[in-house]
Amino acid sequence: MIKVEDAIAIIEANSKKMPTKLISVSKALGYVLAEKVISPIDMPPFRQSAMDGYAFTHSIRHQYDIIGTSQAGDHSNIKLKNTEAIRIFTGAFVPDNADTVVMQEHVMANKDSILIATMPEKFSNVRPKGEQIRKEDIVFEANTLITPAAIGFLACLGITEVEVYKKPKAAILVTGNELVQPGKKLKKGKIFESNSVMLEAALETIGIKKTKVYRVKDNLKATKNALKSILKKYDVVLISGGISVGDYDFVKEALLQNGVQELFYKINQKPGKPMFFGSKNETLVFALPGNPASSLTNFYIYVSPAIKNKLGFTEIHKTKVVRKLNSDIKNSTGKTLFLKAKYDETKVTVLDGQSSAMLNTFAVANSLLIVPEDIQEYKKGQLVTLLPID
């Protein structure tokens, strides 16, 4: 049995980054850059007007003749005399010998000429070439997460493909003779199997889609055979059930006989104690408790950071939140507690129904309140640490 922080450290040390691939920028949301990206162009690529107005060469003169127009997309490099101006629009090319744009609101204009009422400073409202980024400069460092804004910035530089870490392929193996698929008839002594759809959805929230679900009968041979092919095909394997004390030998044996290296087994926490973590080649194996709430707790605490590490994230843990506690908490277990909780802008409330079998509480929780193993008591009003969940 190991401590929570040791389990987290072991997982972090053993979840190596995925191989990389080239991907279209338009499909890259949620991926992480595997290489730095260099700008192929200056942005803006030319001196741009930042306003709708008139471009001219700055002087003490207030009156100018209008000799042309520059709309966004135009490139007529009109040569202006120092008595001349052109009508210009936001984003449009500023002719080489104009240096200033005056906002149209600061001008009295007729068809052929303008009178500048409020003279702008020289160089006003002209975006210099390369103001945002210069050609050959670094757009993003490696390990940058690709957000909507990042996609926009890459696209505006004309970049269509980037090198990213691949997403891990994940499989879920469900064990348990007591389980019946939802939609079928529930015979006596049986319960509906819910962990597979729950874990599939949890994986989807961190960008892992098309998870394959396998089911095996509760016997060593079937599990061993199923694992043999699963371990070859997937980067992350989640096993549901068969790992608590009563049936411990069975799933663990199937894993060990398949050459999975045990990295830890059992964590000093509640809920979620009976969990096995191991690896074979680069494949990570998480044998999660069969109790749904324990399973989902350990997904958030252990599986999610491991996958984010494989995806290349620099911040693999969610930013913790600190809130004022709304009631007393006692911890006589000597274990780290993960309590389903709901926080708002000022306080956090521990929810009723913390049993490891209960998912209804989890469905209304927005966080796990962490009570470290060496804390026997938190008092109402004390500041406590939360892990937000989606």
Place this chain on the structure above:
Amino acid sequence: MIKVEDAIAIIEANSKKMPTKLISVSKALGYVLAEKVISPIDMPPFRQSAMDGYAFTHSIRHQYDIIGTSQAGDHSNIKLKNTEAIRIFTGAFVPDNADTVVMQEHVMANKDSILIATMPEKFSNVRPKGEQIRKEDIVFEANTLITPAAIGFLACLGITEVEVYKKPKAAILVTGNELVQPGKKLKKGKIFESNSVMLEAALETIGIKKTKVYRVKDNLKATKNALKSILKKYDVVLISGGISVGDYDFVKEALLQNGVQELFYKINQKPGKPMFFGSKNETLVFALPGNPASSLTNFYIYVSPAIKNKLGFTEIHKTKVVRKLNSDIKNSTGKTLFLKAKYDETKVTVLDGQSSAMLNTFAVANSLLIVPEDIQEYKKGQLVTLLPID
């Protein structure tokens, strides 16, 4: 020109919920329930052991004969005498005339009998039938967001389908003669078009996929015709560009000529002032500024809450964050400022590069710092309000 808070209120009042549909629970992540859900079963469906141990009828006696086994999934309703116990595992059926389970760790056992070393209280380690939920009780109220935990809970009750609000179909219409698709050659005076992929990705972060992108030449007839068919087919239409002062008449005219009702135009904010919001039947139209950073700012402030409203969310705005400011901020504009900012656990830093054309700052920001229009100055160390962004 209207105030930010009025624009938000108008959008909220005009974004009605989508029609509903039946969806498979396994596909329901991110949807919102349109109806309350009633439990078809008691959960657990029978009295369950919460431990691996021995089930017996509580008495002063410490020694019991072992007369059978109940594994998870079994349903052998063994009749126990008061001198008898059965071996039982977590999740297994507890025979009707047993009332207590003792943990295996608290027992000395041989093949045929046990001696209880630490006697549990009567009814210990037995989960009552219906402890989590009773048949006919409410599982979730309408307007509950479907999370991984909710999916797990629905599945464990054997529920396979739920009624949810449909996701809106979205289209993006891109205008601007200055725009070139990334991957093509950038001619003089042109820039790469980046708003469509950026807005597609932003929509994807709130669950709207397969957004269709349309592009039209900058003329009234083409835009009017394109909008005519788009307005019929989509629930949300984002238009990129063509709405700032210089070209205002043009996109607005195309919208009005198509029967779109203007709900507001121009907001007293920076960046993002030139925005039009309107509706036709149930279709919402957001004509966003062409500048990428303005466009994305207004997506987060206005489009995202409108779509969440259509999706049935009860909390359509992200929970605001309050942090200590790391520098002074001046606001001489009389407008509400949305500043790209980065916050950590204690403080917030306003990033360099706030120009409305600049996306690189947005790509490293994790929030927008809001400076209300009536605030002229924030001092370093003051608490300020942030809108987190993904």
